[in-house]
Amino acid sequence: MLPSALARLSGQLIVSVQADDGSPLRDTSHILALGRAALLGGAAGLRLRSAPDIAALRAVTGVPIIGLTKQTHPGTEVYITATPEEVREVAAAGADIVAFDATDLPRPFTVAELVRAAHDAGALAMADISTLEEARAAYAAGADIVGTTMSGYTPHSPQQTGPDFALMAALRAAKLPFIAEGRLNTPELARQALDLGALAVVVGSAITRPDHVTRWFAQALHGSSGEQM
């Protein structure tokens, strides 16, 4: 049986509400407004970066929250919730599920250590992976769910502009439950991921990063990337 936060997300849309560093939307008050707009539109869950953003949305909604931090650490390129301390911070802010990097890149802490920190803090553990092998390893280390989040963002995964449907199909064939995430930029692609067996679908940039969406349009019109910031 699925743990309750995952059961509530089954078949549902999760909206990732994150602004990049330097974005005019980075402030928590803007993230709160974007998150509320996503909830109004029917998001059944939220994926949020940073304790202040998580706490702000926890105060206004009971939907499952996937929380994470994004921080660099010396000697590693792993930046999504890379330490047990960050896992605890995210859980304490009100996340039901803590997402963390579970790729094969050199890392400061093992996947098992991050899973344990999440469970000890009363949260579920979501392993952000980029390959089938990483998914197997994450489940062996005790993860509750994996997400296809990191495909395209590690040197050893396919670099592509669209979603990694091949990885989703491989996860399904291996009977490994997964949340689909990454470049699901249209309702049709999101639906396709669900049809490929995803437990739930995370959509971020296409809904909550107007700067990215503007760039897609600007590039399509005249190959320009818009105003340089």
Ligand SMILES: CC(=O)N[C@H](C=O)[C@@H](O)[C@H](O)[C@H](O)COP(=O)(O)O
């Ligand atoms: C690779 C990485 O750092 N992904 C991050 C993970 O939390 C977010 O920046 C993405 O927006 C999220 O994964 C959703 O994906 P998309 O924005 O493509 O719908």
